[in-house]
Amino acid sequence: MSDDTLTIDEIVENFEFLGDWEERFTYVLDLGKRLPEMDEDDMVEANRVHGCQATVYFKPTVIDADPPVIHFDATADAHIVSGLIAILLTMYNDRTAEQILAVEAEPLFEKMGLEEHLSPTRRNGLHAMIKRIRAIAAHVLAGDLPQQEATP
Amino acid sequence: MMEYDVPTQADNAILTFDVVNVRAAFPILHQQVHGKPLAYLDSAATSQKPTCVIEAIDDYYRRYNSNVHRGVHKLAEEATHEYEQARVKIARFIGSPSHTQIVYTRGTTESINLVASAWGDANVGEGDEVLVTHMEHHSNIVPWQMLCKRTGATLVVAPIDKTGTLVMDAFERQLTERTKVVAVAHVSNALGTINPIERIIELAHGVGAVVVVDGAQAVPHMQVNVEALDADFYAFSGHKMCGPTGIGVLYGKADRLEAMGPYQGGGDMIKSVTFKHTEYNDVPYRFEAGTPNIVGGIGLGVAVDYLTGVGMDKIAAYEHELLEYGTAALQQIDGLRLIGTADRKAGVLSFVLDGIHPYDMAPILDRQGVAVRTGHHCAQPVMDFFGVPATARASLAFYNTRAEIDQLFVALKKAKEMLA
Incomplete structure (x- = not known):
C-alpha cells in the first residue's frame, strides 16, 4: 500500500465514524485511489480474474524470505472494486502464510458494513480473490512453493 | 415532471x-427500497407479476394441485384442463393456427436449444451454415455454436452498424444455398433494436433456410402474429411477459414440429414403451418429457389474458x-x-x-x-x-x-x- 500507516484496524475504525452509505461509498472510492498502479505488463490474460463485471487483474508473488512472505498486485477498472481490493490487500499483503491464514476477511468486511460485496453473486471477483489468497498461503505453509500459479 | x-x-x-x-x-x-420509492426499470431481465397471476399460482396449489395428463380424478382433470386451456390462450395470443404448435419449455433458452438439437441435428450437416446476427443474446449464439461443433457446420455472423441496426445488405449477401438456419432476435435485449423480422424471414425463405426467432423481448411489448410473420420457429419466455419464471414457449410450424424427433426422453412424451422400442407421443407432447411446470403454464395463461385485457x-x-x-x-x-x-x-x-x-x-x-x-x-x-x-x-x-x-x-x- 502506498499509505503504509493505514492498518486494517484503522480502516475498520474509520468506517465506524462514517455515517450514511454515501460517506462509506465515497471512502471506499478514496481507498481505491490509493491502490498502487499495477505494472501494465502484468495486466495480461493470465492474471485476469474472470467472472467479474469489472475487469480485474491479480498477481501473487511469493517472496523468498525466512519465512516467505506473499506479495499481491491487483487492480480493477471499476473504482468501487479497486477500493475493495485496497481493503483486501491491507489485510493480506506482504504477510507470511501463517499471518494470512489467521485473518478472516468476512467478519472484518461485516464490521465495515461491506459484507454484501463478498457475496459470490456480486461477481466482482473478491470472493474468488480471497479463496485464491488463502489457497496460495496454504501451499506456502505446506512447503510446496507454487510455480506460476493459475489465476483464480 | x-x-x-x-x-x-x-x-x-x-x-x-x-x-x-x-x-x-x-x-x-x-414499496420503498433504501427509503426511496422503487423505480423498477429492469423488465427486460424479468417483468413484474400482476395480482391475478400471483393469485392463480396460489389458487392452483391450494385447490387443485395435481399431475397432468395422468390421473382420472377430479383434481387431475381440473389441472389438466387449466394447463391445456392456457396452451390454447397462448396460441391465440401469438396467432398460432393451433394450440398443438405451442410447445411448453422452461423458457426461450430451452426453446432454442430444443430446435438446435431436435431439428438441427437431423437437418444440418458439414458444409452447411447457420446465420446469426451480431446482436444476439448468448442463448441464440451458443446452442448454434454447439450444433456447428457437432455437425461440422459453420456459424456466420451478420453485422450491425453503429446504431445497433442490422446491416441488411450484408445479411442478404450472407444468405446462400448453404444457409440452413437463420437465428435472429425479433428485438435485441441489449440494444432495443426491433429487427425487420418479416423481411428477414422472407429473404431467408428465399434461399430455403429455416428461421428461428428469439422473441423473448418482443412478445411482452407488441402484438406478435407468428403466422403472419411466417416464422418457422418462434421462442419466448413467460417471465418477461408478466408470467411466472421457468415457463416458456416454442412455437413451430406444424410440419416442422411433426417431422422432428424428440428432445428429451421420459414420461409423457411416449405412446408406448417396451425395452425394445418406444413409440413417441404426438406433437407437442413429444417434446415435453417429464412432469411439466404445470402452475407455470397456468400462470402464463392468466398473464396472457391480463395482457390482452390491457x-x-x-x-x-x-x-x-x-x-x-x-x-x-x-x-x-x-x-x-x-x-x-x-x-x-x-x-x-x-x-x-x-x-x-x-x-x-x-x-x-x-x-x-x-x-x-x-x-x-x-x-x-x-x-x-x-x-x-x-x-x-x-x-x-x-x-x-x-x-x-x-x-x-x-x-x-x-x-x-x-x-x-
Missing part, C-alpha cells in the same frame, strides 16, 4: 393510458412514448452515450457514462431506489462491438411512468457527482 426536449412527442398514449390503474395490479411496485397495441404505443421521453432525458446528461440508437426500438435504454464504470454506477442508482441492470446483458459480442466492457440498461414496461424516468435522471446526476 421534468422538461426534456422530447422530439416529435405526441403524448397521446401517455395521456390516455391509465397507468395508475395498471400499477394498482402490481403489488411489488408499491391491450398489446396500447402497451406498445405507451411504451414507445415512454422510450422517447427516456431517450430525451438521458441525452441531456453530459457524457452519457446511448448504446443502441436504431430507428425502430423497443423500450430499452442501454448507456455508458464517460469515465464511469457501470459497476460503480449501479450501487448509487440502487440507493436512489432505481433498479437497472448493469453488465454485458448476456451479449458480449455486442459489448465488444461498441468497445465497452458493460453498460447500464434501463428497460421499460407498461407499468413504468415518466416520474420513474425522472428518478433515474436525478439518480444519474447523483452518480456523476459522486464519481467525478
Whole structure:
C-alpha cells in the first residue's frame, strides 16, 4: 500500500465514524485511489480474474524470505472494486502464510458494513480473490512453493 | 415532471393510458427500497407479476394441485384442463393456427436449444451454415455454436452498424444455398433494436433456410402474429411477459414440429414403451418429457389474458412514448452515450457514462431506489462491438411512468457527482 500507516484496524475504525452509505461509498472510492498502479505488463490474460463485471487483474508473488512472505498486485477498472481490493490487500499483503491464514476477511468486511460485496453473486471477483489468497498461503505453509500459479 | 426536449412527442398514449390503474395490479411496485420509492426499470431481465397471476399460482396449489395428463380424478382433470386451456390462450395470443404448435419449455433458452438439437441435428450437416446476427443474446449464439461443433457446420455472423441496426445488405449477401438456419432476435435485449423480422424471414425463405426467432423481448411489448410473420420457429419466455419464471414457449410450424424427433426422453412424451422400442407421443407432447411446470403454464395463461385485457397495441404505443421521453432525458446528461440508437426500438435504454464504470454506477442508482441492470446483458459480442466492457440498461414496461424516468435522471446526476 502506498499509505503504509493505514492498518486494517484503522480502516475498520474509520468506517465506524462514517455515517450514511454515501460517506462509506465515497471512502471506499478514496481507498481505491490509493491502490498502487499495477505494472501494465502484468495486466495480461493470465492474471485476469474472470467472472467479474469489472475487469480485474491479480498477481501473487511469493517472496523468498525466512519465512516467505506473499506479495499481491491487483487492480480493477471499476473504482468501487479497486477500493475493495485496497481493503483486501491491507489485510493480506506482504504477510507470511501463517499471518494470512489467521485473518478472516468476512467478519472484518461485516464490521465495515461491506459484507454484501463478498457475496459470490456480486461477481466482482473478491470472493474468488480471497479463496485464491488463502489457497496460495496454504501451499506456502505446506512447503510446496507454487510455480506460476493459475489465476483464480 | 421534468422538461426534456422530447422530439416529435405526441403524448397521446401517455395521456390516455391509465397507468395508475395498471400499477394498482402490481403489488411489488408499491414499496420503498433504501427509503426511496422503487423505480423498477429492469423488465427486460424479468417483468413484474400482476395480482391475478400471483393469485392463480396460489389458487392452483391450494385447490387443485395435481399431475397432468395422468390421473382420472377430479383434481387431475381440473389441472389438466387449466394447463391445456392456457396452451390454447397462448396460441391465440401469438396467432398460432393451433394450440398443438405451442410447445411448453422452461423458457426461450430451452426453446432454442430444443430446435438446435431436435431439428438441427437431423437437418444440418458439414458444409452447411447457420446465420446469426451480431446482436444476439448468448442463448441464440451458443446452442448454434454447439450444433456447428457437432455437425461440422459453420456459424456466420451478420453485422450491425453503429446504431445497433442490422446491416441488411450484408445479411442478404450472407444468405446462400448453404444457409440452413437463420437465428435472429425479433428485438435485441441489449440494444432495443426491433429487427425487420418479416423481411428477414422472407429473404431467408428465399434461399430455403429455416428461421428461428428469439422473441423473448418482443412478445411482452407488441402484438406478435407468428403466422403472419411466417416464422418457422418462434421462442419466448413467460417471465418477461408478466408470467411466472421457468415457463416458456416454442412455437413451430406444424410440419416442422411433426417431422422432428424428440428432445428429451421420459414420461409423457411416449405412446408406448417396451425395452425394445418406444413409440413417441404426438406433437407437442413429444417434446415435453417429464412432469411439466404445470402452475407455470397456468400462470402464463392468466398473464396472457391480463395482457390482452390491457391491450398489446396500447402497451406498445405507451411504451414507445415512454422510450422517447427516456431517450430525451438521458441525452441531456453530459457524457452519457446511448448504446443502441436504431430507428425502430423497443423500450430499452442501454448507456455508458464517460469515465464511469457501470459497476460503480449501479450501487448509487440502487440507493436512489432505481433498479437497472448493469453488465454485458448476456451479449458480449455486442459489448465488444461498441468497445465497452458493460453498460447500464434501463428497460421499460407498461407499468413504468415518466416520474420513474425522472428518478433515474436525478439518480444519474447523483452518480456523476459522486464519481467525478
